[in-house]
Amino acid sequence: MKIFIDSLLQRLKRALRGRRADLPALVVTTEERSRTIESLLHTVEERTRTLEYVARQSMFTVNHQIDFLQRLYVESMPRLLNLNNRPAFNAAGILELKTDYPIALSSNDHINPDSTTEGVSRPTLFVQNCIDVLGSNIKSLDLGTGAAGLVFEFAMNDVLAVGVDGSDFCRTNRIGYWPLLPHNLFTCDITKPFSFVSRDTQAVTNFDVITMWEVLEHIAEQDLAGLLVNIGRHLNERGYFIGSISLLEYVDSTGSPYHVTLKPRDWWKAKFIESGLVMLETHPFNEKLFCRGNGPRFQDFHNYALNPNEGFLFVAQKRSDNERLSA
Structure with missing residues (x-):
């Protein structure tokens, strides 16, 4: 061993x-x-x-x-x-904008206006969807219009359309469709009182479609009430307020935020209700044809159906008298 x-x-x-x-x-x-x-x-x-x-x-x-x-x-x-002779390209001959605040001077979108140059794409299918649902004899208002591709597309379909932006950067630098729409595009601070009025009667103009594509999150929370009041005053009784809201951070080259109000859908629904507007659960429009939130594509990087954490689409109307009474 x-x-x-x-x-x-x-x-x-x-x-x-x-x-x-x-x-x-x-x-x-x-x-x-x-x-x-x-x-x-x-x-x-x-x-x-x-x-x-x-x-x-x-x-x-x-x-x-x-x-x-x-x-x-x-x-x-x-x-x-021959655009200058087409009625849809002469909205200023029918209505005028009245405001004491022609520029949103304190907005970062005016101070660092990179964000205002978006909106070059012409959303043909969305415009056709609106015409199919509402008819061609409608009026459209686009708030935060940027390069104004949507307004131009409506006008090319002989729909009376106007756009408003808080910055004059696109107008001054002839960006997007501003040179083609001198009588359809305006500037003002949309969070302050403004009115589109008829040149004939001076009555407030009511629009069948008011759109805001990824603009609401650019508005400070304390300014939202004034903006939503303006929307309600200009929206037809059976008109539609349509748009998209981003939930993502977005800053300029210096780190200053463009998106200053990042809130979930339920928060926005409650905010709408406070101003007499209600987000619809069902509606006659095809959301797959909406201007934003259906990317990835040119100037529309996100797809909200696939990634609801990035943002959402909405269609809203004025609350009915019965809804107001039951609230």
């Missing part, structure tokens, strides 16, 4: 000596593998930076071409389409 144990110990000692001899080689191999992995990571990082650069340059090129084509279109269309 003692002989067997001695033999086993000798074998173990020889095995350990062999392992010790192999250890330096194993360390060297591990270091070489580590250097190889580091080299691969460095290569991947360089390739990633290159791809990011190419993607960024491609995006800039596309944006430049879009801007160029947009400006070419804007400069040539009035004469080609």
Whole structure:
């Protein structure tokens, strides 16, 4: 037995000596593998930076071409389409905007107006949906209109449409459809009292469709009541208030927020009710055709049906007398 144990110990000692001899080689191999992995990571990082650069340059090129084509279109269309002689392009001949606050001076969207240049897309299918539901003899008001693609699309369908923005940046710099719609686009602080009135009777103009696409979250909470009062005063009794509300943070290049009121849907529903408006659970419109929240696509990055945590769509009307009495 003692002989067997001695033999086993000798074998173990020889095995350990062999392992010790192999250890330096194993360390060297591990270091070489580590250097190889580091080299691969460095290569991947360089390739990633290159791809990011190419993607960024491609995006800039596309944006430049879009801007160029947009400006070419804007400069040539009035004469080609004889727009100035079409009634839908002369809303100012029918109504006028009255306000003591022509610019939203304290709004970050005016101070850093990158956000105001959105809205170039012409939402043809949404406009057709509105006409299918309400008929062609309607009036439309777009608040926070930006580049005014929606107003232009309504006008091209011979619908009387006006748009309002809190900043004059697009007007001053001839951005989007502002050069094509000098009589349909206006500026004012929509949180302060304003009125569209008939030039003939001076009565407040009522609109069949009022839209706000990702604008409400730009309004400070303390200013919402004034805005919603303005909407209620301009909305036809059976008209529709339609739009989208983002739930995501959005800041300018300095870190100052554009989205200053980020609240869930139920909070907004209660806020609407306070101002005599009610969000509808069912309505005759196709939300898949709405201007925002159906991306990803140009200037509409989010899809609220797939990602409800990012925002939501709404259709609202004035509360009926019975609803007011039962509240």
